[in-house]
Amino acid sequence: TGYITYDPGLANTGSCQSSITFINGEAGVLRYRGYAIEDLVAHSSFVEVSYLLIYGELPTRAQLEQFQDRLTHHSLLHEDMKKFFEGYPPSAHPMSVLSAMVASLSTYYPDSTDPEITELNMIRLLAKLKTIAAFSYKKSIGQPYIYPRNDLSYTADFLHMMFAVPSEPYEVPPLFEKVLDVLLILHADHEQNCSTSTVRMVGSSGADLFAAISAGISALSGPLHGGANQAVIQMLEAIHQDGGNYQKYLAKAKDPNDPFRLMGFGHRVYKNFDPRARLIKKLVDQVFNEMGVHDPLLEIAKKLEEAALQDEYFIERKLYPNIDFYSGILYRAMGIPTNMYTVLFAMGRLPGWIAQWKEMREDPHTRIYRPRQIYQGATHRPYRPLDERE
Numbered sequence: 319t320g321y322i323t324y325d326p327g328l329a330n331t332g333s334c335q336s337s338i339t340f341i342n343g344e345a346g347v348l349r350y351r352g353y354a355i356e357d358l359v360a361h362s363s364f365v366e367v368s369y370l371l372i373y374g375e376l377p378t379r380a381q382l383e384q385f386q387d388r389l390t391h392h393s394l395l396h397e398d399m400k401k402f403f404e405g406y407p408p409s410a411h412p413m414s415v416l417s418a419m420v421a422s423l424s425t426y427y428p429d430s431t432d433p434e435i436t437e438l439n440m441i442r443l444l445a446k447l448k449t450i451a452a453f454s455y456k457k458s459i460g461q462p463y464i465y466p467r468n469d470l471s472y473t474a475d476f477l478h479m480m481f482a483v484p485s486e487p488y489e490v491p492p493l494f495e496k497v498l499d500v501l502l503i504l505h506a507d508h509e510q511n512c513s514t515s516t517v518r519m520v521g522s523s524g525a526d527l528f529a530a531i532s533a534g535i536s537a538l539s540g541p542l543h544g545g546a547n548q549a550v551i552q553m554l555e556a557i558h559q560d561g562g563n564y565q566k567y568l569a570k571a572k573d574p575n576d577p578f579r580l581m582g583f584g585h586r587v588y589k590n591f592d593p594r595a596r597l598i599k600k601l602v603d604q605v606f607n608e609m610g611v612h613d614p615l616l617e618i619a620k621k622l623e624e625a626a627l628q629d630e631y632f633i634e635r636k637l638y639p640n641i642d643f644y645s646g647i648l649y650r651a652m653g654i655p656t657n658m659y660t661v662l663f664a665m666g667r668l669p670g671w672i673a674q675w676k677e678m679r680e681d682p683h684t685r686i687y688r689p690r691q692i693y694q695g696a697t698h699r700p701y702r703p704l705d706e707r708e
């Protein structure tokens with residue numbers, strides 16, 4: 319059967335050919351379809367970047383308007399889906415609800431060999447994810463659902479569905495709309511990370527878009543991946559409650575006998591800096607200045623980062639703050655509850671997952687994902703009937 323390479327974590331395996339996202343981990347470069355992340359953040363909206371990722375080119379004004387129009391007109395959920403939310407306990411983690419709801423979408427919008435239906439399903443998913451996310455939050459706090467509004471931008475509509483109540487008018491703060499839009503762009507794709515590889519792996523069997531992306535959401539939920547943004551804030555809160563003793567947590571992270579890791583630090587690909595983390599850190603300073611607010615967790619995060627960057631352990635292993643280190647600080651400033659942070663990561667990553675699923679489906683080289691293993695178990699053993707076992 320040929321020679322099998324042992325590659326734990328598939329760190330050295332190119333699992334596909336792709337034209338979507340380029341990363342140079344040594345130089346801290348990230349580009350979507352050839353465009354630098356810094357340029358996209360400065361000039362484009364999240365919806366525009368979604369179009370770029372999925373269709374390969376930046377849209378013309380007419381294309382963007384049509385795309386935006388389709389996204390607003392597909393943002394309602396089937397009314398029956400509200401019953402699903404009722405079935406979950408109030409304590410349900412919104413990431414679990416999100417992946418279950420996305421899997422459920424395939425019962426309403428089955429897959430088809432008709433490319434127009436496949437395309438429509440991509441639009442439906444992109445349009446509806448923010449509604450699902452906001453409804454799961456409203457359900458968890460016992461407030462009535464706020465329906466999507468077609469006159470608001472994608473990002474403002476999400477914030478409106480999260481924070482508006484029927485009894486009084488609510489205006490989305492423009493600063494929050496801008497900041498969240500930038501954060502979504504920064505999360506929009508990251509080549510073959512764990513959740514994206516999951517989307518491709520599930521999709522490679524021919525499973526439909528909703529099944530593949532529901533699996534991707536589940537992969538993202540783990541603390542080593544998207545779940546890290548929630549874990550960072552929980553870690554900073556714990557340090558705060560511990561009198562701000564960040565040195566203690568730094569020591570724990572370095573201790574080979576302690577499984578604790580500094581959340582929001584380290585990356586499989588970035589070995590000098592994570593360009594997304596740099597952009598977010600700049601944004602944090604701007605936002606906190608503009609809002610005139612103070613967050614003790616930000617002070618702790620900055621001290622922790624500074625100490626880690628000067629520490630031999632982190633220098634040797636090339637561990638730098640990643641995208642998750644400061645994103646939670648911004649979500650917190652916007653009043654977004656901690657258990658929604660990873661849901662926001664999923665909302666941002668969705669166009670990337672869709673683009674990768676589409677590219678996989680259209681690629682004639684796609685084969686079902688079927689890695690091999692290095693078997694370490696027993697060799698052949700004589701069978702012992704039940705009565706003869708001790």
Ligand code: CMC
Pocket residue numbers: 327511541542543544545546571572578579580581582583584585586587635637640641642
């Ligand atoms: N704190 C302490 N030590 C660390 C950390 C950390 N955050 N990250 C890596 N190390 C150590 C690790 O113990 C190992 O040391 P040694 O060589 O002595 O055994 C060395 O650095 C290499 O780590 P690794 O686990 O082999 O690296 P990986 O490429 O398999 O894992 C990672 C990458 C991101 C999962 C890991 O750095 C980590 O667990 N970080 C914390 C969780 C986190 O912030 N995740 C978000 C990642 S970025 C966005 C996303 O993907 O969602």
